Amino acid sequence: MKFREEYRDPAAARHLVRAINATVTRPWTLMEVCGGQTHAIVRYGIDQLLPDQISLVHGPGCPVCVTPVEYLDKAMEIARRPEVIFCSFGDMLRVPGTAGDLFAARADGAEVRIVYSPLDALDVAREHPEREVVFFAVGFETTAPANAMAVYRAAREGVRNFSLLVSHVLVPPAMEAILGSAASRVQGFLAAGHVCTVMGFEEYLPLAERHRVPIVVTGFEPLDILEGVYLCVRQLEAGESRVENQYARAVRREGNRPAQAVMGEVFTVIPRRWRGMGEIPRSGLGLAPAYAGFDAERRFGAAVPAADTAGECISGAVLRGEKKPPECPAFGVRCTPERPLGVTMVSSEGACAAYYRYRGAA
Amino acid sequence: MAESPFPACPLPAGFADSVQLAHGGGGRAMQQLIDGIFRAAFDNPWLQQRHDGAVFELNGRCALTTDSYVVWPLVFPGGDIGSLAVNGTVNDLAMCGARPRYLSAGFVLEEGLAMTTLGGIAASMAAAARAAGVYIVTGDVKVVDRGRADGVYINTAGVGEISAAAPVAPASVQAGDAVLLSGDIGRHGIAVMAARGDLGLETDIASDCAPLAEPVLALIEAGIRLHCVRDLTRGGLAGALVEVAQDAGVAVHVREDDVPVRAEVRAACELLGLDPAYVANEGRFAAFVAAGDAERALALLREHEVSAGAVCIGEVQAAPAAQVTLRGPLGVPRVLDLLHGDQLPRIC
Numbered sequence: 157m158k159f160r161e162e163y164r165d166p167a168a169a170r171h172l173v174r175a176i177n178a179t180v181t182r183p184w185t186l187m188e189v190c191g192g193q194t195h196a197i198v199r200y201g202i203d204q205l206l207p208d209q210i211s212l213v214h215g216p217g218c219p220v221c222v223t224p225v226e227y228l229d230k231a232m233e234i235a236r237r238p239e240v241i242f243c244s245f246g247d248m249l250r251v252p253g254t255a256g257d258l259f260a261a262r263a264d265g266a267e268v269r270i271v272y273s274p275l276d277a278l279d280v281a282r283e284h285p286e287r288e289v290v291f292f293a294v295g296f297e298t299t300a301p302a303n304a305m306a307v308y309r310a311a312r313e314g315v316r317n318f319s320l321l322v323s324h325v326l327v328p329p330a331m332e333a334i335l336g337s338a339a340s341r342v343q344g345f346l347a348a349g350h351v352c353t354v355m356g357f358e359e360y361l362p363l364a365e366r367h368r369v370p371i372v373v374t375g376f377e378p379l380d381i382l383e384g385v386y387l388c389v390r391q392l393e394a395g396e397s398r399v400e401n402q403y404a405r406a407v408r409r410e411g412n413r414p415a416q417a418v419m420g421e422v423f424t425v426i427p428r429r430w431r432g433m434g435e436i437p438r439s440g441l442g443l444a445p446a447y448a449g450f451d452a453e454r455r456f457g458a459a460v461p462a463a464d465t466a467g468e469c470i471s472g473a474v475l476r477g478e479k480k481p482p483e484c485p486a487f488g489v490r491c492t493p494e495r496p497l498g499v500t501m502v503s504s505e506g507a508c509a510a511y512y513r514y515r516g517a518a
Numbered sequence: 519m520a521e522s523p524f525p526a527c528p529l530p531a532g533f534a535d536s537v538q539l540a541h542g543g544g545g546r547a548m549q550q551l552i553d554g555i556f557r558a559a560f561d562n563p564w565l566q567q568r569h570d571g572a573v574f575e576l577n578g579r580c581a582l583t584t585d586s587y588v589v590w591p592l593v594f595p596g597g598d599i600g601s602l603a604v605n606g607t608v609n610d611l612a613m614c615g616a617r618p619r620y621l622s623a624g625f626v627l628e629e630g631l632a633m634t635t636l637g638g639i640a641a642s643m644a645a646a647a648r649a650a651g652v653y654i655v656t657g658d659v660k661v662v663d664r665g666r667a668d669g670v671y672i673n674t675a676g677v678g679e680i681s682a683a684a685p686v687a688p689a690s691v692q693a694g695d696a697v698l699l700s701g702d703i704g705r706h707g708i709a710v711m712a713a714r715g716d717l718g719l720e721t722d723i724a725s726d727c728a729p730l731a732e733p734v735l736a737l738i739e740a741g742i743r744l745h746c747v748r749d750l751t752r753g754g755l756a757g758a759l760v761e762v763a764q765d766a767g768v769a770v771h772v773r774e775d776d777v778p779v780r781a782e783v784r785a786a787c788e789l790l791g792l793d794p795a796y797v798a799n800e801g802r803f804a805a806f807v808a809a810g811d812a813e814r815a816l817a818l819l820r821e822h823e824v825s826a827g828a829v830c831i832g833e834v835q836a837a838p839a840a841q842v843t844l845r846g847p848l849g850v851p852r853v854l855d856l857l858h859g860d861q862l863p864r865i866c
Contacts, residue, residue: 164847201850246862263536270862272717378848493858494546504791504862516841516853 163377164200172382173205176389183209184392185341186385187334187477189327190348191218191505192376198510200378202385210389213341213477216330217348219295220247220503221475222430227294227323228253230459234290234321234452235266241284243277244292246270251502254462274306274320281310281318290452293320297351300324300441301415304422307443307450321452321459322442325428327351328359329439335367339478344388346374346381349403354419356411360399368397375403422447429461431499432472471498474507481508488517530554540859544752544798547859549761568765569687570610570749573680581616583607584675590668592635594713596705596724599672600642602800605729607676608650609749612731613803615686615738616678618650623657623674628667639670650729652676678731682738688765690745695834696812697770698805700733700819701726701827702778703755707797708786717790723782728801733822742815743808750802756795756854758804759842770842772832772854792861795844795854806834 188194194214197203203212216222232253235242242258249258249268262268271277274291281289293303303320310318327348334340347360352373364371370391374384384402391398401407419441428440443451453459468486473479481487481500491497493509500506533554540547557565564572571583587603597605604621611618623643627636647654654674684690706725711717730749737744746766748758755777763770779787779794787794801824807815812830819828842854 166848169848199852200846200848201852202848204850205848249862250858259538259540260536263538276716494550513855513857514852516855 163375163379165379168379169205169382172379172386176210176382176386177207179386179389179393180207180209181393183211184343184389185211185213186344186346186388187213187215187342188346188374188381188384189215189217189331190350190376191221191503191507192350193217193346193348193374193381194507195505195510196376196378196381198514202378202381205382206385210385212385213480214474214507215477216334216430216433216475217296217327217351218475218500218503218505218507219299219325220251221471221499221506222325222432223248223251223294223323223499224429224431224459224461225253226429226459226462227321228257229462230453230456231292231321232256232258232261232266234456235261235268236264237288237456240288240290241267241269241280242290242292243269243271243280245272245294247504248292248294251499252496274303275309278306278310278315278318281315285317287317288455289318290456291318291320293322293324296325296327296348297354297419300419300423301354301412304418307422307447308418310450311447319450319452319455320443323428324423324441325430326425326439326441328363329436330430330433332363333433333436333439334476335363335369337476340476342369342477344370344392345372346384346388347371349373349375349380349407352401352403352407352411354412354415356409357399357401357407358409364397364399370397371399373399373401373403373407375406430475432475467497469498471500471508474500481511484508488512492517538859542752543857543859544754544757545857545859548752549856567687568761570613571616573614573616573685573687579680581611581614581678581680582675583610583614584673585610586671586673588668588671589710591710591713592639592669594710594725595722596709597727597800598639598642599670600639601646602727603672603674604643604646604650604652604654605727605800606751607674608652609730609800609803611676611678612729612734613686613747613749614678614680615682615734615744615747616680617735618652618676618678618731620655621647621652621674621676623654623672625657625659626667626671627659627661628669629661629664631669636670639672646729650731682744684743684745686738686744686746688746688762691762691766691768691806691834692745693768693834693836694809695745695806696809696815696830697759697772697832697834698807698812698815698819699755699777699829699831700730700803700805700825701801702780702783703750703799703802704779704783704787704794704797706800707754708783710798712786719786719789721782721786723780723786726799726801728824730801730803730824733819733825734803734805736818736822737805737807737815740814740818742811742818744805744815745808746806747803750799750804752798753856754794754796754798755802755804756793756842757856760854760856762804762806763842764840767839769835769838769840770832771835771851772842772844774844774846776829776831778827778829796857796861809833
């Protein structure tokens with residue numbers, strides 16, 4: 157596997173920066189949608205290489221950050237039941253709900269296991285038929301196919317002690333919500349490459365057309381992001397608003413059809429509440445009626461929407477791209493990864509955590 | 519909450535209610551635990567040295583250190599809990615500039631542990647002790663009920679003699695020092711994660727677990743102006759450099775491209791979303807030496823197998839104090855800070 161040689165090459169980066177400088181004539185605000193892109197930008201200092209006219213704002217594509225607080229509370233409530241083995245991606249364990257996080261629940265005696273795939277959680281269910289095994293299914297279109305596959309297999313094999321606590325969300329409706337917001341400054345998008353690996357990019361075509369906004373499907377390495385910025389700026393300067401695919405080495409127009417098929421079989425599109433963004437119509441996935449038996453909310457009670465007690469935290473505005481982390485008066489002072497006021501400081505993909513980790517508290 | 523049967527110990531405001539895994543992760547949570555509970559309770563001048571071991575006078579200068587080993591699985595590519603328990607303590611003494619001499623070994627055994635496993639661990643410890651030139655001269659055994667431990671836990675303590683004239687400690691680090699790294703980083707942490715089998719990673723990455731006293735003592739004996747050495751265990755390269763920068767009140771500037779990481783370690787880190795700078799090592803150290811001695815020090819280190827891949831990765835400057843910056847491949851510097859606890863694999 158090669159990384160640096162091809163996609164982190166300083167000479168190629170300088171070449172792209174020169175091309176961007178030669179193209180830009182006016183100020184533009186672009187949003188990178190995915191938290192992985194945000195981290196690459198801050199880690200490699202890509203924003204500091206760009207001309208002053210280009211402002212990158214950070215998008216809502218951090219799965220941990222947008223999971224609403226009631227699902228964290230529900231996760232902890234389920235995890236504390238003695239018959240339950242609660243399985244989750246590691247990144248979710250540190251996210252605070254109304255009271256504490258899953259690490260704290262584990263320290264109190266709840267059986268919370270970190271798994272690396274929902275299929276590992278299904279294995280746990282097979283190994284412990286006497287226990288209820290619940291997997292915390294969060295994330296975007298990237299994680300949904302594997303989660304769907306776990307349920308599909310559980311159904312086919314008759315594994316009855318397995319269920320999902322589902323808080324899946326979809327990217328295009330969130331982009332639409334941002335574009336429809338009066339506070340939005342976004343003039344062009346770097347779309348999340350990995351999401352498009354699964355979904356393709358046909359669903360972005362009407363979005364680009366309706367809102368007259370260029371959308372460039374972009375990868376995650378420094379050169380990917382610089383090229384995505386270049387393509388997006390080139391369109392803006394030319395007054396164009398097309399969908400372009402920078403990440404052609406991984407993304408096809410139609411996406412990954414088998415992955416979409418299993419998602420379509422197991423999940424159905426529903427409205428979802430997003431932490432920091434509120435309810436967005438048709439913006440999430442829930443289990444389809446035929447698989448409703450695998451819904452942890454059916455077995456253990458539904459998550460009841462709770463108010464975000466944001467206080468002085470501006471994570472909602474950060475997730476909508478309206479503010480940047482250092483604009484928050486609490487950043488690095490009253491809000492740190494040890495004592496986070498909001499999820500964007502907790503998650504390894506959160507924008508505030510990226511600034512804190514790579515640029516320090518100042 | 520039930521009243522504690524122990525004497526009152528005032529905790530800093532906002533301290534965690536209970537111990538969590540992050541408190542042992544080598545990051546900021548562990549630093550807070552040590553400062554808030556242990557340093558507060560035991561405060562004395564030797565603890566204030568804030569080093570891998572304590573240095574004191576006892577018919578000559580000595581170093582004392584202790585470490586507990588709870589690694590799982592007990593055996594992993596490149597080592598096992600026994601070799602780790604000897605090398606880890608030998609290395610902590612070496613990081614004080616001491617020649618390791620005598621070790622103690624305390625065992626907490628879980629009822630049901632296979633006797634062949636225990637025998638194998640003892641043999642591994644004996645071999646590691648021979649290789650490091652130390653003797654295990656006293657010990658202790660406790661057996662607990664099945665389920666109250668994870669096979670075997672080992673504590674080792676060690677004493678060593680110090681011959682260096684100047685203290686080898688963070689306080690000796692000064693602006694202008696060169697920062698040397700003894701070889702490639704990240705292998706131990708990835709090898710142990712892969713050996714746990716829950717990553718689905720098939721790799722032949724082996725731990726770098728090894729004794730480090732010989733190359734460190736070679737620097738001292740050759741008269742290299744060695745100001746500080748720190749092994750890169752929990753918290754990795756980043757953790758070690760940040761601790762030294764904070765304790766010495768200096769700025770450490772590192773060039774990321776000069777930090778060696780093997781391709782297979784880099785690939786595993788990319789897949790899991792981990793930063794190799796924070797992954798644990800058990801046979802690597804960073805050395806802070808006077809700039810004029812850097813070339814000679816590198817040549818000396820490269821004569822030893824465990825530090826054959828030694829390189830210069832950066833230098834110490836006066837400002838910004840207590841900070842580590844890493845200049846990335848695109849030339850833009852970023853701050854390297856302690857993490858809260860362990861790195862967690864990302865979601866997507």
